[in-house]
Amino acid sequence: MSAEQPIYVRVFDHICIQVMSGNFNEGERAPSVRELAVNWEINPNTVMRAYALLAESGVIVNRRGVGFFIARDAAQKALAKQRHEFIAADLPRFTQKMRALGFSFADLEKRHLAKSKPHKTTKK
Amino acid sequence: MSAEQPIYVRVFDHICIQVMSGNFNEGERAPSVRELAVNWEINPNTVMRAYALLAESGVIVNRRGVGFFIARDAAQKALAKQRHEFIAADLPRFTQKMRALGFSFADLEKRHLAKSKPHKTTKK
């Protein structure tokens, strides 16, 4: 029952997916913190950690004492936030290392294509 | 006196740089574990951790009870190992996330260029 990613990240992703695939729509309530905690057999605080991220991303909105609700344009917001963070955080780190090792984006793309499309010389 | 990276990684990088810049040459002794530990004011085990990585990468070679020595083609090996790991580990993770967020390598390159070469519209 262990996992690659922390539980709160999985909860975050789970909700994002629900929103992006249209299972949860603008204005609807999100599952309550406690409900989700019971279903996933985890602590409410762990759910809260995910919900805090989701709220920060503008995907859900809180109404004190009532619950969380799916925000306006939640899907776009979720995507926009994640894209922004990717560009601001992941990309520079990756690029720096890439250059230090003498690769270019073009090199990497070639390698990537080569892997996904093995050609004739790859025989057993 | 804190730092971004763990000490053992910094030691690893330090030695790699020495080797790649030709300050340490094939067959020469590497600084002894204890000597380095004293100079850096750290524990011998922390140096060992770096040296274990270096040995695994084929940059240095151990002679029991005697010390570590710069390996044959150490510079190339160091680079080759790091490039290989980058391709095998960093690249797939990065690529997967990139695609999930709807970016291509070409997109990223554009963004990167845009950042490093700001044009006229960027005024104060």
Add this chain to the structure above:
DNA sequence: TTTAGTGTATTATACGAATAATACACTTGA
């Protein structure tokens, strides 16, 4: 064969991240 150098194994400590236990506080409707 002893000594001074070397690396190495074992065990302990420090610290941060993830998660949980538990108690608290807000909102709404009967």
Add this chain to the structure above:
DNA sequence: TCAAGTGTATTATTCGTATAATACACTAAA
């Protein structure tokens, strides 16, 4: 106004990683 729902704050536990303390073991040369 109180009960049953909601989120939230505080504190504790667990666990892995980095690092250190310390004792052990190999090698070479005097």
